[in-house]
Each structure stands twice: as C-alpha cells, then as structure tokens.
Amino acid sequence: RSRIFEQSQLNDYVKLLADLHNPENPELTWLPLIMLFSGLRCNEIAQLFIDDILERDGIHYFRISDNTERNQHVKTITSKRDVPIHRKLQELGFIAYVGRMQAAGQKQVFPNCKYRPGIGLYYDSNMSVQLNLPINLIDNDRKLRLYSLRANFRNCIEEKFVNRLISAMDSGNSSDIGGYSRYYDLALNNIMGHSIKGTMGDTVYRKRQLNIMNAVLQQAEYPIDFSKLKHLLV
DSSP: OOOOOOHHHHHHHHHHHHHTOOTTOTHHHHHHHHHHHHOOOHHHHHTOBGGGEEEETTEEEEEEOOBGGGTBOOSSGGGOEEEEOOHHHHHTTHHHHHHHHHHTTOSBSSTTOOOBTTTTBSSOHHHHHHHHHHHHHHOOOTTOOTTHHHHHHHHHHHHHHHHHHHHHHHTTOTHHHHTTHHHHHHHHHHHHTOOOSSOOOOHHHHHTHHHHHHHHHTTOOOOOOOHHHHHHHO
8 A cells, every 4th residue: 555755855856856857758757746646547548639628617627438449448437537747737738738749740648658458558667667767766665656646645634624624613614614525525535536336416516517616626735845846837
C-alpha cells in the first residue's frame, strides 16, 4: 500500500521534475503533475487523446472513457467520468501544450505513450522505472511510488474540508458546511473514479455535477514553488 509524500519530499520531488525535464519526453513531467492535481490513475492519463480534453460551461476537463477502438480502458464502470482540469495545470501550460500537440497533427496527448497489448496499458515497465526515478532519488521506500501522488491529492482535499468543518463547529456554525458533506463525498469519489455506495439520484447534484466536482477539485493546493517548472513548460 502506497503512502503519501511528506511536504518536504513533495517540494524536493517538484524540483527534480524541473531538473529532469526533457521536452522530448513531456509525459514524464505531465503525468505526475496531472496525478497530483486531479487524482487520475496513471494509465487514465497516458491513454488520453486530444479530443478527450474538452470544455463545458467555461470548465476545461478530462474525459476518461472506455473506447475499445482506441484501446482505452477504465478500471470499473464508475471510472468513466469527466474530471475538471485544475487551474494550476492550466497555469503551467497544459492547455497550451495540448494545442501544440493538436497543431502538430498528433492524436494522443502524449504520443510517446504507446499501447502495450501484453499488459493492456499505455506504458511499459521501462517508462514506469523512469517515472519512479525521481522518487527513488528522494526516498528508497518502496511504498513511496508515483501512485502516492493520487493519495496526496485526496488527502489534501480531505484535510482542507475537515479543517473547515472543525472551524465551523468551533464557531457554532457547523450547519454552514455540514450540509454540503453529501455533495462533497459524491464529488470527490466521482473525481477519483471510485464506486459510490447508495444512490446518486440527487437531481441537483446531477444537474451541476461538473461545477461541484470542479469546486471540490480546485481545493487541492500545495505550498510548493512551481516557478522553475512553469518557466520550462510554458
């Protein structure tokens, strides 16, 4: 079971992403960043096509789908979803990067990620080693892996929500935030592609699902200096 990055480790990791950035292999930089700011699984990111980057109601989002013709697969039926793109990814130039790939005639967001029929993924063991190399330079704990970034994403949002709930309860205004916990739970589990117990028949939630998911996802913030990485990517 993977563990999350401590804050100092996360700082060092982002610095290494900048130091090791290679424009010829943009996926080695973008996959970890997208995972950190969206909670997407590695293969969900690697298998993205240009037309999976969409916009609705002013919200850019990833379309995570199951498309056998393009060898796109999802873990479970609930993993098919639309996930908003975090503003930090946009600040770092992700939408512009997708535009450049499209202008170059590429169909995939990350053309270096080739489908491997033997393992059913868009990356092989060599790419997995490359993705985990910066992490190994920080800590040789085998529980600290690329997948840990997904756990960091969820942990970051949960901590922020709990802190606000505690603050509201201490001030005697718990109803101000407690009533939103159902929408929060639904949205966070939708973002992560997890199955949800019980019904999702809430009419209000279904009508505003992308907006609610976006509001929850944007809560993921990290006290990290991304300026060097931004200079390289934008």
